[in-house]
Amino acid sequence: MTSSERIFVQAIRHYAARHGIDVDVRAGGWLITMRRREIRRFAFGYDIGLNSAIAHRLANDKSATAEALSLAGVPCIPHRLFLNPKLGQNIVGDDWRAAMLRLLHADPQGVVVKPNEGTSGRSVFKVTTKAELDHAVDEVFSMSTGLVISPYVAITDEVRVILLDDAPLIVYSKQRGSDWRHNLDAGAKPVLLEDGEIRAACVKLAIDAASAIGIAFASIDVVRVDGEWRVLEINSGVMMEALGKLHPELVQAAYDAAMDLVFEGN
Numbered sequence: 001m002t003s004s005e006r007i008f009v010q011a012i013r014h015y016a017a018r019h020g021i022d023v024d025v026r027a028g029g030w031l032i033t034m035r036r037r038e039i040r041r042f043a044f045g046y047d048i049g050l051n052s053a054i055a056h057r058l059a060n061d062k063s064a065t066a067e068a069l070s071l072a073g074v075p076c077i078p079h080r081l082f083l084n085p086k087l088g089q090n091i092v093g094d095d096w097r098a099a100m101l102r103l104l105h106a107d108p109q110g111v112v113v114k115p116n117e118g119t120s121g122r123s124v125f126k127v128t129t130k131a132e133l134d135h136a137v138d139e140v141f142s143m144s145t146g147l148v149i150s151p152y153v154a155i156t157d158e159v160r161v162i163l164l165d166d167a168p169l170i171v172y173s174k175q176r177g178s179d180w181r182h183n184l185d186a187g188a189k190p191v192l193l194e195d196g197e198i199r200a201a202c203v204k205l206a207i208d209a210a211s212a213i214g215i216a217f218a219s220i221d222v223v224r225v226d227g228e229w230r231v232l233e234i235n236s237g238v239m240m241e242a243l244g245k246l247h248p249e250l251v252q253a254a255y256d257a258a259m260d261l262v263f264e265g266n
Contacts, residue, residue, distance in 0.1 A: 005025075005029055006029055006241060007240065007241050007244035007245070007248075007251060008043075008046055008239065008240070008241070008255070009025060009029045009032065011244075011251065011252050011255040011256075012032055012034065012043060012048075012255065012259070014252060015252075015255065015256055015259045016034060019036070019259075019263065020036055021034050021035065021036045021263070022034070022035045022036070030044065030045055031043075031044055032044075034262075034263075036263060039263060041262050041263065045237050046235075046237030046238055046239045047236055047237045048217070048238075048258055048259065048262055049262060050164075050216045050217040050258060050261055050262060051215050051216050051217060051218070051236050052214060052215075052216075054214070055213050055214045055215040055216070055236065056215075056236045058213045058215075058234075059213060059215055059218060059234040059235060059236035060117050060236055061116060061117060062079045062114075062116050062117070062148045062233055063079045063080070063081035063116055063146075063148050065079070065213065065231075065233060065234050066078055066079040068212055068213050069209055069212050069213075069231055071212075072208070072211075072212035074205070074208050074209050074212050074231060075205070075228065075229065075230040075231065076209070076230050076231040076232070077150050077151075077153065077223065077225075077230055077231070077232050077233075078150060078151065079116075079148035079149070079150050080099075080103060080148060080149045080150070081116055081146055081147075081148055082096050082099070082100060082137075082146065082147050082148070082149065083096070083145065083146050084141045084144065084145045084146060084147075085141070086141070087145065097137075100133060100137065100149060101130065101133070103149050103151075104127065104128075104130070104133055107151045107152060109128075109151070109152045109153075109154075110126055110127055110128035110152040111126075111127050111133075111149050111150060111151055111152055112124065112125065112126055112127070112149070112150045112151075112152050113125045113127055113133070113136040113137060113140060113147055113148075113149055114140065114147065114148060114150075115140050115143070115144040115146070115147055115148075116144065116145075116146035116147055116148045117144070117146070118144070123139055123140050123143065123144075125139070125140075126152055127152075153223075153225045153226075154225065154226075155223045155224065155225055156224050156225070157173060157198075157223065157224040158173065158174045158176075158188075158221060158222070158223045158224075158232070159171065159172070159173050159174070159193065159198070159199075159202040159221070159222050159223075160172055160173075160174065160190075160219050160220070160221050160222075161202055161203055161206035161219070161220045161222065162218075162219050162238060162240070162254055163206055163207065163210050163215075163217070163218055163219075163220060164216065164217050164254075164257055164258055164261070165216055165217075165261075166207050166210065166211070168203045168206070168207075169253075169254040169257060170192070170240070170243070170250060170251070170254055171192070171193045171199050171202060171203060172190045172191055172192045172193055172243060173190070173191050173193055174188040174189070174190060174191075175188060175189045175190075175191055176188040189242075190242055190243045190246065192247065192250075201229055202222050202229060205220075205222050205229050205230075205231060206220040206222060206231075209222075209231045209234055210234070213234065215234065215236060216261075217236075217238060217258050217261075218234050218235060218236055218238065219234075219235045219238045219239070219240075220233075220234050220235070221233050221234075221235070238254075238255075238258070240254065240255075
């Protein structure tokens with residue numbers, strides 16, 4: 001084990017050492033094989049395999065997540081999908097740019113443009129003008145087959161709930177710095193939430209969201225807008241790198257609980 005390894009990889013190594021599991025780390029830590037006698041399991045990225053294929057795909061698709069949550073009556077931030085025009089007119093159509101402009105003009109506070117798949121707030125743009133929209137679209141389409149556009153909303157609070165089979169393992173808020181985003185990679189700080197009304201409301205909403213797409217192990221981001229809590233996104237890969245630097249024992253315990261299900265099923 002090296003100090004440069006992700007906390008996720010370190011957590012799996014620690015669990016494996018205590019449970020007689022052989023670990024083989026490949027592809028720079030992004031593919032992990034775990035073997036105990038005749039049982040073999042894999043971890044890929046931040047996914048340890050507890051979620052069904054369809055739940056994993058829904059969670060990794062921001063537009064699909066928003067649609068599924070809306071169908072289930074779970075309050076969420078809408079995400080309108082636009083496919084990369086390089087896929088061809090038969091797939092994308094010819095009205096995509098006009099539709100983007102209509103969304104921009106409909107939201108005087110602006111819109112947010114980001115890849116339909118991906119985490120950590122990379123290539124996320126706040127857009128208020130046509131020129132900014134064109135720049136953001138070009139940037140996202142240069143590295144993605146699809147983007148989503150959401151209305152820009154004034155988020156007063158953002159909370160992440162780590163769920164395992166509807167049990168909240170960790171609940172923390174993201175306190176942002178000078179950036180308008182609450183992403184941990186953008187400088188936000190994780191602060192554990194104590195029991196109370198806010199924590200209970202966020203956990204309930206997260207459980208409703210997880211149930212709507214049938215996901216077992218996930219980190220769910222909920223935001224407060226105009227006094228109401230809504231789901232921002234669901235992450236099938238549970239990443240706790242920033243939190244692990246502040247609360248390593250808590251993060252290890254969360255991954256331990258998930259790994260128990262991977263190997264013991266209870």
